[in-house]
Amino acid sequence: MENHMQYVVxxxxxxxxxxxxxxxxxxxxxxxxxxxMLQRTGNKKLRNRLVTNGSAGLKFWEEHYHYxxxxxxxxxxxxxxxxxxxxxxxYIQHEDRPEKVYVDIxxxxxxxxxxxxxxxxxxxxxxxEFYDNERVWVHIKLLYSNFTRGKKFFPYKTYQxxxxxxxxxxxxxxxxxxxKGNLKYDGRQRARHDLDQNWLSRKQNIVKKDWNxxxxxxxxxxxxxxxxxxxxxxxxxxxVGSPLGxxxxxxxxxxxxxxxxxxxxxxxxxxxxxxxxx
Numbered sequence: 001m002e003n004h005m006q007y008v009v010x011x012x013x014x015x016x017x018x019x020x021x022x023x024x025x026x027x028x029x030x031x032x033x034x035x036x037m038l039q040r041t042g043n044k045k046l047r048n049r050l051v052t053n054g055s056a057g058l059k060f061w062e063e064h065y066h067y068x069x070x071x072x073x074x075x076x077x078x079x080x081x082x083x084x085x086x087x088x089x090x091y092i093q094h095e096d097r098p099e100k101v102y103v104d105i106x107x108x109x110x111x112x113x114x115x116x117x118x119x120x121x122x123x124x125x126x127x128x129e130f131y132d133n134e135r136v137w138v139h140i141k142l143l144y145s146n147f148t149r150g151k152k153f154f155p156y157k158t159y160q161x162x163x164x165x166x167x168x169x170x171x172x173x174x175x176x177x178x179x180k181g182n183l184k185y186d187g188r189q190r191a192r193h194d195l196d197q198n199w200l201s202r203k204q205n206i207v208k209k210d211w212n213x214x215x216x217x218x219x220x221x222x223x224x225x226x227x228x229x230x231x232x233x234x235x236x237x238x239x240v241g242s243p244l245g246x247x248x249x250x251x252x253x254x255x256x257x258x259x260x261x262x263x264x265x266x267x268x269x270x271x272x273x274x275x276x277x278x
Contacts, residue, residue, distance in 0.1 A: 004231065004247040005040040011254050020047040020069070029056035029064075038067040045069070045099070054085045065092050066099040074141075075107045075126070077118040086129055093133055105130075106141040111154040120163065140164055211266040217258040219275040225254070235259060237268035 005021070012019040021041070028034060029052050041048070047069040054073040065071070071092065075085060089103050105126055109119030123140050130136040142153055142164060156164070158174050165172035221235025221244070228234065231247040241259050245252030258275075266272050 003040070005037045007247060007250060008227075008252075008254075009041055011252070015255055017254075018046070020049070022049040022051070024049075024051040027053060027055070029060055035063065038064065041067070053080065054088055055081070056088075058088065058091060061088055061091055065101055066097075068101055070102045070104060072104045072106065075105055075122060077107065077109070077115065077122050080122070082122055082125065085126070089130065089136060093130075093135060100135060103136045105136065105138045107139070108141050108143060109160075110143055111156045111160060113157075116160055123167070140167055211272055212264060213261045213266050213276055214264060216261050216276040216278055218261045218271070219258045220271045221256050222274060224270045224274075236271040236274065238263055238266065238271050 009019050019041070021037075023034065028050060038048070045067075048067055049070045049072065050064075050068050051072045051074065053076060073085060073089075085105070089105070092101050092103060107119050107123040107126070109116050109123075119140065123138060127138045130138060140163075142156065144153055161174075162172045218236070218240075220238065220240075224236070225244070226234040226237055226239075227247065232243040233245055233247065233252045234243055235241065235256050238261075240262055244254075244256050258277075261276075
């Protein structure tokens with residue numbers, strides 16, 4: 001796999017594009033090939049991103065932290081070790097570290113009252129611990145009830161949504177911010193969709209109901225390429241069309257241009273913000 005990394009880096013630089021890799025899915029820190037892959041990205045530090053649950057021991061962070069621009073820690077209150085997470089972040093952010101790395105701690109919470117309380121307690125401790133560090137961001141992450149298929153949040157209660165808004169420095173008004181739009185509304189205050197019309201309008205003014213871009217020409221792949229476990233390279237998470245090539249076969253088209261969308265719903269954030277036109 002490390003040779004594949006070098007192949008990607010070399011080809012993107014030939015196009016005057018600076019590569020950056022996101023390591024996500026499962027738990028990347030358990031992959032023994034991670035270090036060899038990172039070493040093949042070259043001497044110049046890239047804006048690499050790691051998404052992890054933060055459970056790896058300090059030895060892992062000693063060896064790997066400097067290869068990343070951003071480390072996103074998904075904190076799961078039901079099993080995460082709060083003190084270990086603090087120790088890891090303090091290590092990464094130590095003032096003597098030659099490399100400056102950003103840390104994003106997302107505390108995952110559900111609408112269950114007990115789980116919410118446990119998550120909020122962890123959030124408040126972490127926020128207090130790192131409040132004066134400009135390279136550490138601690139926030140509450142709301143979860144989808146159907147793993148982003150339609151972007152329907154769990155039915156968070158009004159007091160939970162109010163707390164979430166205030167934690168982000170936002171005003172809360174249940175009548176205005178509890179979502180009652182194109183997702184089914186059952187007459188009760190439920191989860192906010194977190195995509196208000198002002199936010200949507202910034203997406204090049206072409207966003208349709210339920211993220212429907214069908215018929216648009218889409219440049220997904222211009223800024224983000226997706227590599228699956230088989231080495232196939234796709235222009236977007238939607239996997240519209242055919243693969244752009246395979247790393248093992250060294251036949252990847254790294255400058256694919258646009259493709260016409262055939263999907264009824266665009267589900268991935270990277271794909272949603274890619275350039276589009278008709």
